[in-house]
Amino acid sequence: MKYFIYTYGCQMNEHESEKIAGIFRELGFEECSSEKQADIIAFNTCCVRENAEQHAYGNIGALKPLKKERPDIIIAVGGCMTQQPGAAEKLRRTFPFVDIVFGTHNLSDLGEMVKRRIETNKKVVEITEGGTVPEGQPAIRNSFPNAWVNVMYGCDNFCTYCIVPYVRGRERSRKPEAVVEEVRALVKEGYKEITLLGQNVNSYGKDLEEKIDFPDLLERVCGIDGKFRIRFMSNHPKDFNEKLIEVIAANDKICNSVHLPVQAGADRILKLMNRKYTAAEYLAKVRLLRERIPDCSVTSDVMVGFPTETEEDFLDTMRVVKEAEYIGAFTFVYSRRSGTVADKMDGQISDEVKKDRIMRLVELQNDINRAQSAKYEGRTVEVLCEDLDEKKNTYLGRDQYGKMCYFAYGENILGKFVTVKINDCSGISLYGDVVSVE
Ligand code: SF4
Numbered sequence: 001m002k003y004f005i006y007t008y009g010c011q012m013n014e015h016e017s018e019k020i021a022g023i024f025r026e027l028g029f030e031e032c033s034s035e036k037q038a039d040i041i042a043f044n045t046c047c048v049r050e051n052a053e054q055h056a057y058g059n060i061g062a063l064k065p066l067k068k069e070r071p072d073i074i075i076a077v078g079g080c081m082t083q084q085p086g087a088a089e090k091l092r093r094t095f096p097f098v099d100i101v102f103g104t105h106n107l108s109d110l111g112e113m114v115k116r117r118i119e120t121n122k123k124v125v126e127i128t129e130g131g132t133v134p135e136g137q138p139a140i141r142n143s144f145p146n147a148w149v150n151v152m153y154g155c156d157n158f159c160t161y162c163i164v165p166y167v168r169g170r171e172r173s174r175k176p177e178a179v180v181e182e183v184r185a186l187v188k189e190g191y192k193e194i195t196l197l198g199q200n201v202n203s204y205g206k207d208l209e210e211k212i213d214f215p216d217l218l219e220r221v222c223g224i225d226g227k228f229r230i231r232f233m234s235n236h237p238k239d240f241n242e243k244l245i246e247v248i249a250a251n252d253k254i255c256n257s258v259h260l261p262v263q264a265g266a267d268r269i270l271k272l273m274n275r276k277y278t279a280a281e282y283l284a285k286v287r288l289l290r291e292r293i294p295d296c297s298v299t300s301d302v303m304v305g306f307p308t309e310t311e312e313d314f315l316d317t318m319r320v321v322k323e324a325e326y327i328g329a330f331t332f333v334y335s336r337r338s339g340t341v342a343d344k345m346d347g348q349i350s351d352e353v354k355k356d357r358i359m360r361l362v363e364l365q366n367d368i369n370r371a372q373s374a375k376y377e378g379r380t381v382e383v384l385c386e387d388l389d390e391k392k393n394t395y396l397g398r399d400q401y402g403k404m405c406y407f408a409y410g411e412n413i414l415g416k417f418v419t420v421k422i423n424d425c426s427g428i429s430l431y432g433d434v435v436s437v438e
Contacts, residue, residue: 003029004038008056009046011233012197013079015139015148016107017044020078022138023111031140036066040074040114045081047163049335053081060095067097074117076100078107083167084339088125103127104168108134131169135178145192145415146386149182150174151217155199157236159263160274160341161306161334164199171203176212180220187226192384192415196221196232202239215247222251227417227438229384229400233259234301238276240285249293255400256293257327260286261301265320266313269306272345279320286324297327297372297401304361305334305354308347314357318364327372327402329365333358369428372403376425380435381405383420385413405430413437 003024007017020042021031035041043060046052056077063075075098081087083103091098100113106126113124131154141147152173155165183194196218198204204214214232221230230253235244237260248254260282264270267278289296302321304314321329333354336343383405386397394406395413406429407420417438424431 001029001039002032002037003040003042004032004035005042005044006035006056006059007044008052009044009048009080011148011195012150012199013044013046014143015150015197016079017042018139018141018143018148019107019137020044020110021140021142023107024114025140026138027111027114035063038073040076042076042078045077045079047081047084047167047337049332050337051335056081057094060091060098064095064097074099074114076102076110076114078102078104078110080104080163080167082127084163088127092123092125099123101125101127105129105131108132108137129169131172133172133174135174141191145190145384146195147186147191147193148195148197149179149186150198151179151196151201151214151232152198152204156203157200157276158274158341160272160345161303161337163337163340166339168199171200171207173204173206173208175208176205176210176217176220179217180224183221184224187224187228190415191228192417193229193231193386194221196230198232198234200234200236200239201232202236202241202244213243215243218244218247218254219251222253228253230254231257235260237262237282237285242288245289245292248296255402256296257299257400257402258289258296259299260289262317262320262324263301263303264306264309264313265317266309267316269309269313269317272308272342273306274341279316283320283323295401297403298324299402300324300326300329302329302331302361302365303334304331304357305349307334307342307345307349309334309349309357314360318361321361321364321368325368325372326365328369331358331361331365366428370426373425373428373430376403376422376430378422380419380421381430381432383407383418385409385416385418388414403430404428405432407432407434409434409437 005017045056088101105128117124154169154171156171158165201214205212265279381399383397383399385395394408396406419435420432421435422430422432
């Protein structure tokens with residue numbers, strides 16, 4: 001019996017697919033490389049942008065002939081898309097061949113749902129509201145030597161463009177002991193880079209009885225023995241504070257790299273987005289971070305085409321991007337999401353204008369990326385060997401600042417820290433020679 005999983009969206013979803021894989025493995029299924037060989041096919045969907053949703057709908061629809069040919073295969077659809085109001089009904093009408101529909105709060109019951117489907121041959125739909133903090137779920141990780149660890153779920157920020165608070169529920173923190181134990185076990189297994197995940201990690205602990213915040217949690221994770229790196233995401237600039245900067249500065253295990261999504265550079269747009277900071281406040285935090293940790297890199301999410309965005313507003317975004325000098329940025333076009341405040345705003349921007357702005361923004365960020373690469377001229381850096389590019393026959397991995405580096409080596413060095421002398425930094429990625437292996 002075999003399983004195949006489609007995953008859409010963010011790292012949170014990537015990690016949840018690892019948990020879905022863990023559930024299927026416990027039921028006795030093995031992973032396979034194509035949906036055609038599978039006995040159970042799961043879709044872990046995303047609804048943050050329209051194209052992710054369209055993509056998922058397209059792939060579910062494409063299974064109709066397969067289901068007709070093999071009616072016994074089980075098709076399960078879950079994730080953010082299913083948690084939207086009316087989504088289960090829409091799925092039932094559009095894809096009557098789907099067997100299981102599960103919401104974001106029902107993932108831990110998926111094993112039971114599969115058993116029920118097999119025993120009763122009836123469709124199973126479980127979409128509940130409110131949230132739990134699931135613990136002890138098995139996960140089949142396929143990102144070695146990197147591992148994701150949830151520190152919290154949900155979001156209370158209600159940025160006006162974002163659907164996440166509606167589909168992921170209110171903020172819920174995991175107990176610090178649970179996080180520390182999970183990281184300890186991963187480090188023991190040989191994982192070398194742990195990314196602590198939450199929609200807004202800076203809110204960590206607010207809902208716990210114990211008085212603890214995210215910097216405190218980071219310090220506890222740093223107390224785990226062994227050589228490994230810690231990253232975390234996402235931060236909300238309104239909550240990113242000096243205490244966190246001090247903890248990053250004081251602990252070598254935490255990468256000197258912070259993901260601090262700005263979203264927009266015009267105060268009027270930031271206000272409409274309900275981001276609760278101004279561009280000046282944002283840049284002041286970036287400056288503070290770099291004063292305290294001069295080599296700290298910053299990455300960001302930057303959006304163009306939010307309703308009513310003028311050319312002047314867009315140029316403000318370009319100014320912030322220039323000044324912040326991101327080592328990398330996820331640049332994207334605003335996508336209307338039904339159920340959000342921004343969807344109902346007047347002044348939606350035409351696709352043509354959005355396209356023009358995104359191209360100019362990408363060009364600017366590419367120039368900044370190249371300028372960041374040029375700073376590596378003559379440098380030797382420590383890189384975690386994360387993957388093998390079989391076509392190019394080179395290994396690849398990132399340094400602590402998040403810069404991607406390619407290098408060849410005659411032996412398997414996957415999962416090892418390597419020292420690389422950079423000899424080509426003319427593009428966005430770096431190329432170099434291995435000087436030593438840990
Ligand atoms: S902080 Fe804003 S953008 Fe991020 S998940 Fe929460 S509502 Fe969405």
